[in-house]
Amino acid sequence: MTTTRAAMSVLAVILAASQTAAAQVPDGVTKLIDTALRSGDKAGLDAVLRYAKQAHPQSAEAIDAQVAAFRTDSSSRQASAPPIAPVPVPVIVTQTTTPAESAPAAQAVAASVKWSGEGELGAFTSTGNAPGMGLAGGLKLTAEGEDWRVGLLGRADYQETNAVVVREQYRFSAEPNYKFNERGYVYGLGQYEQDRFQGFHARYSVSGGVGYSVLTGENAKLNIKAGPAWRFTELTTGMNESVVAGLASVDIKLRLTPTIQLSEAASAYVDEDRSTLFSVAALDSQLIGKLKARLSYTVQYESVPALGRAPTDTTSRLTLVYGF
Numbered sequence: 001m002t003t004t005r006a007a008m009s010v011l012a013v014i015l016a017a018s019q020t021a022a023a024q025v026p027d028g029v030t031k032l033i034d035t036a037l038r039s040g041d042k043a044g045l046d047a048v049l050r051y052a053k054q055a056h057p058q059s060a061e062a063i064d065a066q067v068a069a070f071r072t073d074s075s076s077r078q079a080s081a082p083p084i085a086p087v088p089v090p091v092i093v094t095q096t097t098t099p100a101e102s103a104p105a106a107q108a109v110a111a112s113v114k115w116s117g118e119g120e121l122g123a124f125t126s127t128g129n130a131p132g133m134g135l136a137g138g139l140k141l142t143a144e145g146e147d148w149r150v151g152l153l154g155r156a157d158y159q160e161t162n163a164v165v166v167r168e169q170y171r172f173s174a175e176p177n178y179k180f181n182e183r184g185y186v187y188g189l190g191q192y193e194q195d196r197f198q199g200f201h202a203r204y205s206v207s208g209g210v211g212y213s214v215l216t217g218e219n220a221k222l223n224i225k226a227g228p229a230w231r232f233t234e235l236t237t238g239m240n241e242s243v244v245a246g247l248a249s250v251d252i253k254l255r256l257t258p259t260i261q262l263s264e265a266a267s268a269y270v271d272e273d274r275s276t277l278f279s280v281a282a283l284d285s286q287l288i289g290k291l292k293a294r295l296s297y298t299v300q301y302e303s304v305p306a307l308g309r310a311p312t313d314t315t316s317r318l319t320l321v322y323g324f
Contacts, residue, residue, distance in 0.1 A: 014147055025059045025066065026050075037070045053231065058157070096121045117141040120294065124157055128310045130167035130197040134159025136317045144195025147179040156316060168194040184215040196236055198313065199306025205269065207247045219255040224248075229269060235306060245271035259286035274304035290323040 025033075029052050036048040049067065055062045075162040095199040120138035138155040152174050159167035177187035191205040209227015219300065234240055249267035256262055266279040282296035305311045 013173055014095065019201070025056065027060045028243060029056060029059075030066065031268065034070070037067065047313075050247070071293075111272060113147060114144045115142070116144075116324070118321050118323045120319045120321045122294075122317055124315050124317040126157070126159075126167065126313065128313030130159065132159050132166055134167055136315075136319060138319075148177065148180075150176045164224045167197060169193075169197070183216065185211045185213075187211050187227070189229075198300075198302065198310070199236050199309045201234045201236060203231065205229055205231045205247075209247070221251075221253040223251045231271070233268060243271045243273065245269045274302065278303040284321065287320075292321050292323070294319045294321045 001097035005107070005134040006253050011139070032054060033048055034321045036045040036181045036197075039045070049063060056063075079154045092214055101189050113234045118140050120136070120140075122136050123133060124136040125133045131258060136155075136157050138153070140154075145151045153172070157167055159165070171191070173189065173191040175187060180184040187209060189205070189207040191207075193203040193205075194201065206228035207227055211223060211225030213221070213223050215240055217268045226246070226248040231245055232242045247267065247269055249265070252264045254262045261284045262282070263284070264275070264279070264281045268278075269276040277300070280296055281297045281298075282294055284294050288291045294317070296317045296319070297319070300313045302309075
């Protein structure tokens with residue numbers, strides 16, 4: 001009886017030992033499961049646990065115990081950890097154009113453009129096709145950027161004698177140009193003239209070419225330009241003329257003293273049949289602030305004038321000029 005009980009005790013110890021050995025998970029599998037648990041990849045963890053239990057079915061309970069112990073430990077650490085301040089999420093602002101946002105950019109562009117101009121008003125006396133005295137007026141406006149410039153010019157002479165118009169001359173022009181280096185530039189020129197006393201109701205001129213600034217100092221400026229031109233004239237005889245011509249012009253400005261300036265602007269249109277020469281010489285004297293007095297002399301010559309017209313007209317003007 002005693003022998004039997006001893007044998008049974010030995011057998012129980014052997015079975016318990018075998019069950020303990022069977023429940024143990026191999027060290028390599030334990031490390032693999034621990035790595036999968038720490039990765040946070042649920043799908044990967046499920047795959048690792050499934051294959052581990054298939055390879056070691058006797059360790060299934062131990063594997064579950066390892067997972068449960070890890071999750072319990074993780075929950076305890078999260079509960080005892082101090083609260084984590086929320087991480088600010090960077091706000092990405094897309095660049096959209098609104099009136100408020102585009103205003104500074106528009107103001108910067110406007111500030112880079114230099115505006116200047118002058119208004120002129122006075123009297124004239126003339127010789128040639130419509131001699132006499134009358135009123136003269138003019139307006140000049142220039143917008144200039146870093147490498148471009150646009151000039152607008154308008155001039156009018158008007159005279160009546162005994163309620164009869166004896167002189168009515170208008171001239172308007174627009175000239176954009178673009179600088180391709182420090183002194184050279186390309187230009188375009190559009191011009192409209194009306195002077196029925198010279199024999200035409202309207203004359204349109206379009207030109208383009210190359211210009212060069214010979215002198216660019218503060219006290220001396222000299223610009224020359226030349227290029228092809230097209231002219232269309234509505235004559236008072238009812239005929240129209242359309243010709244291709246060449247244009248050459250020169251513009252000189254000399255500052256004689258701090259308050260006195262001399263200028264000369266001359267141009268020549270030349271085609272196979274006729275030529276037109278136009279010159280304005282002016283002497284400006286500073287008066288008060290931006291106000292100055294101007295004495296100018298204009299000569300216009302037509303090599304082949306209309307029938308019964310004089311080839312040369314001259315106009316002397318005395319005007320007040322306000323710059324802005």
